[in-house]
């Protein structure tokens with residue numbers, strides 16, 4: 001009991017005070033470190049064009065070739081590529097389903113039309129401007145459009161030739 005009277009600050013109040021003082025000290029050190037950052041310090045050099053630097057190692061060209069190409073149907077190709085011009089008759093492209101416009105074209109024969117669609121003819125771009133299309137996809141697309149204008153082209157027969 002006498003011990004209690006001799007102490008000016010009891011341990012129960014001293015401990016929290018030490019913790020608070022410690023926190024203030026830490027905060028002060030952090031703030032002064034942040035403020036003390038030299039103004040003229042050189043910025044960390046930015047490594048520009050990382051991609052260029054790693055290019056010779058990172059370029060892999062086999063990927064595109066090794067991915068198996070799955071042919072889309074003639075209808076899918078027409079919708080995705082050919083319809084862009086042939087739906088509305090852009091640049092006088094023969095309109096899909098227009099027998100008057102397709103008649104003379106169809107008369108040239110399936111094989112010739114397919115060749116023209118693959119190689120391009122006049123304002124018609126080769127493969128409709130999409131070099132990724134396979135020969136079979138072009139043949140299917142030609143049959144799809146021509147058949148909607150009265151032809152009876154069969155891509156399977158063309159492929160067997």
Ligand code: HEC
Pocket residue numbers: 077078081082083084085086090091092093094105108112113114116117121122123124125127128129133138141142
């Ligand atoms: C950028 C527009 C455009 C796209 C896309 C396009 N065509 Fe054409 N196509 C034309 C035009 C224009 C003509 C008419 C060319 C001419 O006879 O002067 C044409 C003509 C044709 C003809 C008739 C060729 C002939 O000998 O009379 C075929 C067949 C044809 N296109 C197939 C296709 C197929 C198949 C696709 C899709 C893979 C396609 N076209 C995509 C513009 C296009």
